[in-house]
Amino acid sequence: QVQLAESGGGLAQAGESLRLSCEASGAYPMAWFRQVPDKERLIAAAMSRDGAKTYYNDAVKGRFTISRDNAKNTVSLEMNNLKPEDTAVYYCAASSRTFDNVVYSHPVFYDYWGQGTQVTVSS
Numbered sequence: 001q002v003q004l005a006e007s008g009g010g011l012a013q014a015g016e017s018l019r020l021s022c023e024a025s026g027a028y029p030m031a032w033f034r035q036v037p038d039k040e041r042l043i044a045a046a047m048s049r050d051g052a053k054t055y056y057n058d059a060v061k062g063r064f065t066i067s068r069d070n071a072k073n074t075v076s077l078e079m080n081n082l083k084p085e086d087t088a089v090y091y092c093a094a095s096s097r098t099f100d101n102v103v104y105s106h107p108v109f110y111d112y113w114g115q116g117t118q119v120t121v122s123s
Helices: none
Strands: 004-008 010-013 018-024 030-035 042-047 054-056 064-069 074-079 088-094 117-122
Touching (some): 004 088, 018 030, 018 117, 042 064, 042 074
Parallel strands (some): 010 117
Antiparallel strands (some): 004 018, 030 042, 042 054, 088 117
């Protein structure tokens, strides 16, 4: 069973930055999704297991950066120039698929989820 432990998040004003981190119990393809009430869970960013490939939702491209440290089994999401529309619960996710250089952008590919962390951005 893969364990995911999220940290970070909280309150920020528009234009500020926040950083999310997720520690996994191994090295997997990883992603950050986000969800607002009554809406579907959407990808924010994803990274392949080897770190060579990334995927970003157009809404965050150029502002968010996903990174990983496989020595520590952690994946992080640096969120810069935050906007009120970034307000959501952010979920760390891991895939059990074993390809090193494939990045998955759809939640159907992810088997394990963190508990979620709230990010609130005020205008």
